Amino acid sequence: MAYPPHMTTQRIGETDLTSSRLSYGCMRIAGTWNPAEVDDEKRAAAHLALETAFEHSYTLFDHADIYARGASESLHGELLGAEPSKRDKIVIATKCGIKPPGQYGENSPHTYDFSASHILWSCDRSLERLQTDYIDIYQLHRPDYLMNPEEVAEAFTRLKEQGKVRHFGVSNFLPDKVSLLQKYVPLCVNQVEISLSHRDPLEDGTLNQCMQESITPLSWSPLAGGALGEGAEGELIALTDQIAEAHGVTRTDIALAWLLKHPSGIIPIIGTTKPERIIQSTKAAKIELSREDWYRLFTAAVGEPMP
Ligand SMILES: NC(=O)c1ccc[n+]([C@@H]2O[C@H](COP(=O)([O-])OP(=O)(O)OC[C@H]3O[C@@H](n4cnc5c(N)ncnc54)[C@H](OP(=O)(O)O)[C@@H]3O)[C@@H](O)[C@H]2O)c1
Known part of the structure; x- marks a missing residue:
């Protein structure tokens, strides 16, 4: 496949980041x-x-360290521990920086924490749970208002020198915060909410910055948490079904293809837990959505004609 021209980082570690054009969440x-x-x-x-x-x-x-309070990483770690040869065939991304309420002591509040000590401590816990020696992409989950970029860079540099992390990224960062951190440490991904139902990154500079800075945008909740799946209805859904029928695929494949069409090289993170839907979603990567259909979907999603 042709990579978007700005994408210089086609490989992360030993593995091709974009071979399937999709990632699994x-x-x-x-x-x-x-x-x-x-x-x-x-x-x-x-x-x-x-x-x-x-x-x-x-x-x-x-x-992310917070998914099922660490259990998601542990479940994956059980597989990797049993078959270590599979480790270098995949790219593992995980995140730190969110402290859920009550997790760090009784009555501890819900906070974000990008202190060097918390980043270093969290990374060690994720490595243990995942039963691996290294994380391919370590992301800061949500912006910490108290972020000191020099301190983050110090922690990241240490993790890289120790071989515990290969690349760094962020999630839910607006362009100003990405620019600030990029001054201190190179970032390879920005994971943001983007779908037909949530289009802010098209407008707020996120995707433009990704192209400019060779950062790969990852799309979380590409199906709006299931709201674009079965059971949904409305004008957008009817149009998506119509386009899906013409391509011989499902509605959700079209919703994913809409993201894949963007020149920034968005990688949708597939969130279903159902094997048949995990397999079906791979069809999205083969769909050539026309510019006309992309705009028809965009217009239906916005609910207003183009200006
Ligand atoms: N960085 C962040 O702040 C952040 C936030 C949220 C998520 N994420 C990442 O993004 C990944 C994906 O997010 P997401 O799980 O919200 O993605 P999503 O694909 O938008 O939503 C997944 C949900 O949609 C349902 N679904 C999928 N296909 C469907 C269909 N055809 N009909 C009806 N329901 C359907 C799934 O149910 P079934 O399992 O039953 O199919 C699941 O409940 C996560 O796993 C995580 O890695 C990151």
Whole structure:
């Protein structure tokens, strides 16, 4: 496939970041946010989802320390620990920086923490849970208002020197914050919410900055958390179905193809836990959506004609 011209980082570590043009999101694999609820059935379902994604050419797996309070990383780690030879065939992204309420002591508040000590500590915990020696892409989850870029860079440099992290990225960062941090440390991804239902990055400079700075945009909730899936209705959905029928694919494949059409090289993070939907989604990467259909979908999503 042709890579968008700005994409100089086609490989992350030993692995091609964009071979499948999609990534697999691990936020929902535990089937719960409460690690105590992960029973054998949920464990088997998580393993099946991860194996299915691996077998169907997803190379980039997106985690965060807070997903199921660490259980998502641990579930993946169980597979990697059992078959270490699979480790260098995938790109593992994970995140730190969010401290959920009550997790760091009784009554501890919900905070964001980009202090060097928290970043270094969190990275070690993620490595343990994932049963790996290195993380390919370590992302800061949501901007910490108290971020000191020099301190972040210090922590990142240390992690890189120690071989614990290969590349760094951010998530939910607006362009000004990316620019600030980029002065101190190179960033390879910005993971943002973008879909037909959430189009801010088209307008707020995020995607333009990605092209300018050779940063790969990752799209979280590419199906708006399922709101563009089965059961949905309305003008946008009807149009998506019509275009899907013409291409012989599903509605959600078209919603993903709409993202893939953008020249910034958006990589949608597939969030379904159902094997058949993980497999079906790979069809999106082969769809050539016309400019006309892209704009028809955009107009239907906005709900107003183009100016
Ligand atoms: N950086 C951040 O702040 C952030 C925030 C949120 C998410 N993320 C990342 O982005 C990934 C994807 O996010 P997401 O899970 O919200 O993605 P999504 O694809 O927008 O939503 C997934 C949800 O949609 C449902 N779904 C999928 N296909 C469907 C269909 N055809 N009909 C009806 N429902 C359907 C899934 O249910 P089934 O499982 O039943 O198919 C699942 O509940 C996450 O795993 C995580 O890695 C990052």
